[in-house]
Amino acid sequence: MKSIEWINGKVRIIDQTRLPENLVFLEIDDYIELCDAIKRLRVRGAPAIGIAGAFGVVLGIKKMNEEKFKINDYVSEVIKNIRSIRPTAKNLFWALDRMYNKLSAFSGESMEKVKEEILKEALDIYREDEEISRKISENGSEMIKDECSILTHCNTGFLVTAGIGTALGIVYKAVEKGKKVKVYADETRPLLQGARLTAWELKSKGIDVTLICDSSAAFLMKKGLIDCIIVGADRIASNGDTANKIGTYNLSVLADKHNIPFYIAAPHSTFDFSIETGDEIPIEERKPEEVSMGFGKRIAPEDIDIFNPAFDITPNNLITAFITEEGIYYPPYGNWKNLKKS
């Protein structure tokens, strides 16, 4: 089961907003519709929205009728529209930059060829992501001890990559290697990706998982129930400061207090070497209704003020290591040489 795929000229996604109650696949052949799906989090997770963005460019270009290709206003608009959907995750910009560079190289070529080549590029991104996710999982699984209890936040498994995932990929791989792993999944308010998606993923793969409210994490750590924390990332600055789902910074402070290793699992496309620190990462604020109406029922008075940041920044000094497809990076952070090449 793939959370995102290119099938017969369409992007097929699992509608993640319908899980765990309904497993619904959507087939999308219009880039505006795909933008909407990204915006509504039908497809979500940093690597997956990178892939979705690349396919979005393919769908956008498909509509062009010119004989010879060039980057005109329409092409610029397609890329700009996709780029503007979500501001925090680097992977989307990374994928769009790569697609744009490919397009730039084909100026003057026949439209037909460009459509072919650009699809090929998107499928390359897709297949590379599958392989990257495999390597992250392999590298990370070596760090997991037998009889290990892992706390995770949000969702980072096969729903967010072309492969088996980032942080959850590590869990899958460790279990495949015969290690006994127990996962505690933060429910991850407001949109409950932990309860709806991580619990569902892990359970569907037979992994021992226990769901907790986000605010219980400290209690578990104090009780000695957590051996390590592994989460994904939406953007990593040059100095290692990391944007991830709101609540991640919270966990990193708690991990530090309880001497629990805190790992970030992410592909090279999440790193943003154009910025020095996390202060430069824009934090997406989302609709108050995600908080007040998220459970199918109003849970707060009407017209109440609500502050709903979707991400936070974990400073580099609270991160024990980064687990990437190129290996493990330990502090001091800054020398990412193998990653920089890619």
Place this chain on the structure above:
Amino acid sequence: MKSIEWINGKVRIIDQTRLPENLVFLEIDDYIELCDAIKRLRVRGAPAIGIAGAFGVVLGIKKMNEEKFKINDYVSEVIKNIRSIRPTAKNLFWALDRMYNKLSAFSGESMEKVKEEILKEALDIYREDEEISRKISENGSEMIKDECSILTHCNTGFLVTAGIGTALGIVYKAVEKGKKVKVYADETRPLLQGARLTAWELKSKGIDVTLICDSSAAFLMKKGLIDCIIVGADRIASNGDTANKIGTYNLSVLADKHNIPFYIAAPHSTFDFSIETGDEIPIEERKPEEVSMGFGKRIAPEDIDIFNPAFDITPNNLITAFITEEGIYYPPYGNWKNLKKS
């Protein structure tokens, strides 16, 4: 508006499970029904369940037909049943002990007189609680600076006392004194007392309140948006270790990390001098459905394991001060002399 009152031989409570959508009053004249209301959190909050427990004894005794009163099996059972409903909050046991002592003193008296006296004792507890809450609020309000931004967790206002509240009482009193106060309210998963009750209370009283998800608190602290944290308590050990709503320990660690004062506001009835440390406080675990089914919609796969502790323990070294009706207590904790007298 009172969250709990004795009216015409009945206990009248606001059904807190129906807020904020519906303001429903329940009139209860049967102690078993009252036990059920406490269990289902129709009446909740440490001071309020102490009061409810005292009224429960009155309702239980009312059914006795003997001519002369003595503590028989029925009386023991009434008290035992009420005592067993919720294990963490000290106030319930404190109120029941006080009612039991009163009853003990009336052995051999006419049933009619005992019924009168025991109601008088419960009403004394009620009125004293009103006054205690006023004093806590007065004492605490002196510590609040003008232009202060306060983070709170769970609900500690007029819904949980006979008066204006503990932690929220301090907010009300500070505002009454003309101080400009902004409150950030943690929504407080799983039962959302912050979203449903605190936001509702504060809004109904015209206080500037912003609702956040529990996991956003760290982000706000890092941004410098929080000047202090004030919460209530369910039980305080001799050394100052404090049981309160799950997520409180989390906040205390974050407060320490960000150098933000962390205050506990509670009456003497919350202190348990029979135990030395928080390790001796039993933590109530509640039904998994509070997490998975809390708001009219299933949000996690069926049959998923869920760990749902209702409270956690904040260690004394993370508490800046205790705000009580007898004054403010600073570290080192242990000398609670004015409180011990009561």
